[in-house]
Amino acid sequence: MTAIPPGSTIGILGSGQLGRMLAVAAAQLGYRCHIYAPESGPACDVAAAFTQGDYNDATSLAAFAKAVDIVTYEFENVDPRGIAHLAPIAPVRPGSRALDISRERPTEKGFVRDQGGTTAPFREVTSLAGLEAAVAEIGVPSILKTSMFGYDGKGQARLASPDDATAAWETVGGQPSVLESFVTFAHEFSIMLVRGLDGATVHYPAPLNVHRDGILATSTIPAPALVQTQVEAAVALTTKLAHALDYVGVLTCEFFATADGPVFNEMAPRVHNSGHWTIEGAVTSQFENHIRAICGLPLGSTALTGASVEMDNLIGDEADQWPALLAEGDAHLHLYGKHEARPGRKMGHVTRVWR
Template sequence: MIPPGATIGIVGGGQLGRMLALAAAPLGYRCHIYAPGEAPPAAEVAARFTRGAFDDAEALARFADQVDIVTYEFENIAAGPLKALGEHSELHPPPRALEIAQDRLAEKRFVLELGGRPAPFAAVDDRAGLDAAMAGIGTPAILKTRRLGYDGKGQARLMAPGDADAAWAAVNGAPSVLEGFVAFDGEFSILLCRGGDGRIVLWDAPRNVHEGGILRRSTVPAPATFAPAIEKGARLASAIAEALDYVGVLAVEFFAVGGEALFNEMAPRVHNSGHWTIEGATTSQFENHVRAICGLPLGATALTAAGAEMRNLIGAEADEWPAILADPAAHLHLYGKGEARPGRKMGHVTTLS
C-alpha cells in the first residue's frame, strides 16, 4: 500500500493527468508530472513538474526515483523506456498493456485469443498488401496505422477500390490494418477498475457518439437495447484485465451489433468516455485509478443521478463557458489549454438528469 502523503508520478501532462492530480489531492497524495513542453495542463494543478522527452530513458529513471509510484495518462509513449522506468519505481498499469494497445494488429490478435470478436481486419505492410486486404475484406473499409493513431488521426476511408492510392498516401505508407465497415446500432465503452487484489468494479456503460473520429458525447445509461452487448463487452473487458494482471482503470470500446459486442480498441488508462463519472458516479474513474495503483480499497461506482451526459468542448466551443455556467444543471471542466485549435479538446461539460 502507498499511504497518503506519498507522491504519485504521472507520465503525460494532458487533461487526463490534470484530472488524476485533482482526484489524488483529496486523498492526501501529491502528484509529480513528467511531460515534454512547458507548463502542460496537468502541471498547473500538481506539486511538481519535470520537463522531459517520453523516450529519454535516463530522464524517466531520474523522475521515477523521485516518486513513490508511477502511472501514465497517454499511451503513445515508447513502451521500452517506460518499462525501464518500472525498474526504479512501481508502475501501473503494466507495460504489457501499453505494448498491446499501441499496436492495433497485436491488440486485435490478443482479443481474438481471449474469445473476443473484432471487426473484420487484415494486416497491411505495403501497397500490394492493401490490394490483397481489400480483396478479402472489400470496401467500404478504413485503413488505420498500426501505431500512433488517436482521435481520428492516422486513418483513411476507402469507399471504393479506387481510393487505395490516396488512402495509402494518407497514412504515409506506414504499417497498417484494414478494417471492414460495420453496420452497428451504436458505440459504447466498458470502463472498469481492477485493484492489485484482483477485485474489479465497473461503471455503467456509456453510449458514445463520435464525430470526425473524435468523441462528441457519452451518455448513461445506454439504451436498453444495448444490454446484451454490454453484458458481453463487460465479460471480455474483465477477461482482458485478468489476462494482463491489470491494475488501474481500463477502457474498452465496442460496437453494438444486435446483441453482440464487436471489439474496437482498448485504452490502458483513464478515458474520455468516463469523464461523466466525476459528478455522475459515487467514485470517479480518476479517484478509483488512484485508489487502485496505491493499493487502497476501490470505491463504489453507482450512479448519483438517473443519468448523465458528458459533452466534449472542442476548439472554440470552450468560449461557450458563460452560457454553460448559467445552466444550474451543468458541470464545467476547462483544461487550461492555450490555443483553441479545431479538433482540440479544450474541456467538457457534464449534465446530470
C-alpha cells in the same frame, strides 16, 4: 499487498487533461503528483512538480522514478522501452504489457481474439501492394488505420471502392497500418473497468458514445436497450483482458453494439474521455478509482448519482460558451486550461446529472 499511503508522490507520464484530472483526484486523497512529459501541459498547472524530458531519456526517467513512490501514465503512446528505465526503481501501474499490446492495432486485435473477443475482420498492411491485396480479401467499404499513434479520427482513411487504395495509402503516409472491414452497428459504447492490486474489479454503467468527425462528442447514461443487453458480455471480455494482462487501474474498451452482439473496437489502458461524466455522475470517479487501484486502496462505488447523466465534449471554440454554461447553474463545467483553441482540440467538457 502494501498500500501506498496518502502523502506519497504519484508520478504521471504525460501532461494532458487526463493527467490533470488524475492529479486533482489524487490531491483530494492526500497525494502529491509529479508530471513527466516532453512539454508542459494542463496537468502541470495542478501538480506539485514537473520534469521535462523525453520518454526514452534513461537518465531523466531514472531521476524521475527516484523522486516518486509509484508511476502511472495518462496515455498509451509511451514507449514501453521507457518503462523499462522506471520499473526497477518505482512500481509502474498499469504495467508495460498493456502498453506493448495496445499501442499497435494488429497486436491488440489479435490479443482480443485470442481471449475470445469478436473484432471486425482485419488485415495488417505494410505496403500499397499489401493494401490492394487486403482490399481484395476483405472487401469494401473498409477503413485503413495506422498501426500506431492514431486517435480522434487521425491516421485513418476510408475506402468505398478498391480504386481508393492509393489515396488511402497516401493519407496514412505509407505507414504500417491495419485494414478493417466496416461493421454494421446500431450504437457505440464503452466499458470502463477498474482492477485493483488485489485483482478485485468494478465497472461503470456503459455510456452511449456519439462521435463527430472521429472525435467523441457525447456520452450518455443510460444507454439504449440494445446496448444494455450487450453490457454483460462486454464486461466479461474486458474483465478477461484485464486479468490476462495482470492489469491495475482503469482499463477502457470500446465496442460496437451489433445485431449479433458486441464487437470490440479499441482498448485504452488508461482513464478515458467517455468516462469524464463519472466526476459528478458516479459516486467515485474513474480518476479517483484509478488512483485507488494503483495505490492498493479499496475500490470505490461506481453507482450513479442520478437517474441519467450526459457529458458533452467542448471542441475547439466551443469552450468559448463558458459564460452560458456557467449560467445554467446545474451544468458542471471543466475547462482544461489549454492556451489555444484549435479545430478538433478537446478544450473541456460539461456534465449534466438529472435526478
